[in-house]
Every structure is written in C-alpha cells, then in structure tokens.
Amino acid sequence: MLWVSLPDQRPRRELYWMSRMPGTHVTALAREEPVGDLTWVPSSYRRPIKRFIEAGAFAWVKGLDEQDPDSFDWVASLELCSLVTGQASRWRRRAPAGRRPLQAVVTWENLPNQPIYKVPPYRQALESCRSADLLLCMVDAARDHLLANGFDDERIRVVKPGVDTEIFSPAETPTQDPVVAFISPLAENKGIDRVLEAMQIVQRTIPEASLVVAGRGPLRDQVEEAAADPRRRVRLAGSLDAHGVADLLRGSAVFTTAPRPTWKWTEQLGLAYLEAQACGLPVVTTRCGTNDEAVTAPNDLVDDSAQALAESLLGWLQDPARRVEAGRANRARMVAEHDLATQVTRMGAAFASIERIHAS
Structure with a gap:
C-alpha cells in the first residue's frame, strides 16, 4: 500500500493502523x-x-509522481476533501489500466453538508473520490455522511478505531486523589477554557481537586496562567507520547474535555475518550457532534456549560466506588469493541472484501 499523508498527520492513527493490518506493507509519503x-x-x-x-490543510505533497503505480496494490489517504486525496486519485488514474492500484479513502467526516466541500479545490478532491474502491469509515456517522452525498453503499465499510489495550490499561490501584485529566489540543473547539472554568466551580466544594493538562495549541497561555497560580491546582504536562498519556491517565480519577462545534467541524469520536476508558476512567464531556459513539453510559454527556461540567465532575470525584464500577465497565467495553489488534484485523478484512469483488 502507498499511503499519502497530510502535512500534519498525527502519529498512531490511520497510517499506523494501516501498517498493522495483517499481510500489509505500507510505504508512506510523510513529512515526519x-x-x-x-x-x-x-x-x-x-x-x-x-x-x-487537519484534512482541510491547503497543501499538496511533493514526489508522488515519482512512485511507480505497478509497485502497489492500493493507494490510500485520509478524508475526501484533503488535497492529497485528490492527488492520489489523479496519480492512480494516470497509470495504465492493467497497473492501476485500487484506491481507499479513510474518513471520519460526520457533517452531511460539510462547507469545505463547496470550496474549490476541495470540491474537486471530493468528486475524485467517487471512483475510489473503498471508503473506510471510522464512525457510523461517516457512512451516513457518505450516503447523504451520493456515494455507493457497496464501497463503504465501517470499522471503528482501536486503541492499544496493553499500553492503555488501568492502574493496579485506582487513585483516590481528586485528579481530573484533560488530554486534547489546547484549542477553543476542544474546550480547555470551559474545563478551566468548571474546575474553579469544582474547587468550591473540593478545594484539593486538581487538573492535569496534556496537549498544545493556541490556548496554551490560558493554561500557563492557571498553572502559575498555586490556588488553581493546574499542571501543564505538555505533549506526551502514548506511554506518557497512559501514565497520566492511570494517575487520574476522571477524564474530561468540553468540545464545541466550529463552522466546519464537530466532534466525530475522540480517541482520547477510548484511551481513558481503556485505562478504567469515567469520562465527562460536553455533548457534541457524534461523540456519543464513544461516550456511552455510565459516562456523562452534558450540556455545554461550565456548571453542567462541574456538577458531573463533582459526582464522580465524590464517589470513588462509582468510579471503580464505571472504570471496570469502560475497560471491558474497550477490550471487546476497540482493541487495536482486533480492529486492524477488521480493517484488513474490509480491504480484502473489496479485493475479492475486483478479482471476481
């Protein structure tokens, strides 16, 4: 498989999953x-x-035309509107018919009327995907979005993402400390500002409650300002690798974010939700987009307000036994439905099903 990366492709996500599919070797064009x-x-x-x-990056990869189509069975990329996806479609079409790789597009998109689709050249990239052989959806809502945009259901497969349940595993003894974890980009759409406000409300009842923040982004200054005030009990952990994230989660009592939609985005799933649940934490987050596909009972989806967020956090922080019970249920569901080894095998089966269709 030839994978054509976005310029800011995040690690341990789509490309990593493709490389883990059984019997698959991936060549990846990527900056890092x-x-x-x-x-x-x-x-x-x-x-x-x-x-x-992300997928809307206004960027084209250099060097794709130097790759020999005859060396690959598949060419794949992320999202219908990404310009590298349009490049992959053109590169594939230029190959002789007998040497033309199959094309796969991985998508999380959950907005049927994605406004970027109206903007050239994103619209051109979208239209080029109509000849793709496989549209691999990471959420159920992505399939609904594709059908709403007139794509052929026979080419669509839904396989939910997996998490490494060995790296992301519960602590031997759950913490009794009232520590809340926020692991997400420090951007308005992920709601770190709302979480900081909610924690001040929480601390009126539990003064020793603390917040640990991992991530980077344009609102980092707000987190640094809070961390500089010892009364706020905020710690900025910065950017962490998978093992660092897992350690942070195991030392926390509750995981939280507070996403809110933008003009072109709404929460799709949220891998951090899955990682937190795999570590045996309850999740508190605002109801946004289709994050209900990841955050189910006994976890809490609340309205977009600091008060609602704080009330839910207090409920978990004040009841350790409830946290343990929810953590066990969350861990069991992640192992059953989102274990990485199982999910990448299912992804491989999705590719194989399309190959069988073409072979016949």
Missing part, C-alpha cells in the same frame, strides 16, 4: 517519520497558506 513497521519516504509539501487544519 511515522510510527509503525513501514517504509518512510521523507516528503515535503507545497503549502501556500496554513489557514485550514
């Missing part, structure tokens, strides 16, 4: 060296502006 057993082709990008993030 990816995690996984794969071949890395160091790549640069033509990026006139940095206005959009």
